[in-house]
Amino acid sequence: MKKWLIPVIIIVGFIVIGIFWSVGVKNGAISKNQAVAKAWGDVETSYQRRNDLIGNLVKTVQGAADFEKSTLTDVIEARAKANSVQVNAADATSEQLEAFSRAQSNLMGSVNKLIGNVTVERYPELKSNQNFLKLQDELASTENEIRTARTRYNERVEEYNNHILRFPNSILLGEYKEKAFFNSSEGADKPVDVEFDFN
Secondary structure: OOOOHHHHHHHHHHHHHHHHHHHHHHHHHHHHHHHHHHHHHHHHHHHHHHHHHHHHHHHHHHOOOOOOHHHHHHHHHHHHHHHHOOOOHHHOOHHHHHHHHHHHHHHHHHHHHHHHHHHHHOOHHHHOOHHHHHHHHHHHHHHHHHHHHHHHHHHHHHHHHHHHHOOOHHHHOOOOOOOOOOOOOOOOOOOOOOOOOOO
């Protein structure tokens, strides 16, 4: 083998290693970006389940003819507003996530008021309704799912941000932007209180 060929082979080797490394970095960014999108989809699915349960809860409560209609109207309006706030995980900002969180918190405030009225106003036919009780249990379970989904979303965002911001990855991934974490509005992280006073 000729001596001049050895440095050429070494240089070509470094180039090939560099190409494979850069492909790995880019593919890693794509995978982590998709993981963030999936995690946000899980968050939205959990919130959608809660919204569906709230819709069923409203229908159940509407069956109590003498129930205070303004409370139901508040829940229906808050639910519509919560559904109107949309966030795209690909370019979500902290302001968009805060607006989403605030709308969801307002919705749960209305639901808590509805549940409180059932307890305080003592609607015995509604409090003993099996559908109503089952919906309350499912809402409590869904709050736990939402908390878990938000935590997993933030974990994926952390992995993604670490991958794209670390040097030397940041040199190759200039087109990738840092993603915002989901920070709950104050009180939004508390599950729905579904305990009833049957006395």
